[in-house]
Amino acid sequence: MGNGEMPYAGIATFLKAPHIPEPTLDDGEIAVLGIPFDEATTSRSGARFGPRGIRDVSTFWAYRTGADAYLDVELGEGKAREILGGVRFVDAGDVVLGPTQPVDDRHAAVGARLEPIVRAGLFPVVLGGDHSVTLPAMMAVHAARDGKPFQLVHFDTHTDYWDEEGGQRYTHGNPMIRADEQGLLTGITQYGLRGLYGPDMDFDLMAERGARLFWCEEAKLMSPEELVAHLEPGVDTYVTFDIDALDPAIAPGTGTPEPGGFTYYEAKAILRAVCARVNVIALDMVEVAPAYDGPGQLTALHATRLIIDTVGAVFAARA
């Protein structure tokens, strides 16, 4: 980063951060790990190219030097507009997964890469992949915490709480129910639900298990503060962001787009409110499928910017 190289030049790690497969806090504070996997999609595939697509676009913002702050000029004056000062990224590369790899092997492969990163004290940013990768990512975070559960904040058009899809229990439509059943979670809050559901969707079961659901249109009419008011302050929280939570008009590159959705500013405001309210311990950004993005790379662009905004807010809250 910051060696004077133009965005279009050089090797496209995330923000052109150093590629360090087994990072420690000597190397940086945030570790990006790709999980290029999309065999669990129930509609259009292509999210296996998500990590690469995000890394490519991320070079647009690879111009700060070392741990200098970015200035987000819309956040206010002085210190309020400085984000990520003193914070360094590393790119840990990708989890190596083979085609048709059994679920347990896949989960173990993710754990083998992600758990040491969390144990080393770095903040993990996972790049999907379809949303099925969130389950092994949460399992790895859970293991690194010696089995201490955490809260989940989930941005998505879909609940991802189906018990089965096509007779399968580990698709991109059921990571949240599996995580709940495995005891990883103390609670679920979801923002952005919308679309047409079939009669088999069990919203009652989710409510019974304590999930707090905000439909997209409802969330758009509420302030960010109202949307996080039910969250217990300071609680350890994993944030998963399915890019289909955004309006497909600005983020078309995803496998299961749905009309409606958040604008960039709406998503950013809710993410920042979450980060100010609770202790965010991990972030994933999933379901970016660059093949449907077109030449503008808009979906990967929004994904990258929301990652920067979110980790900026996480480290601002910690300062």
Ligand SMILES: [Mn+2]
């Ligand atoms: Mn999802």
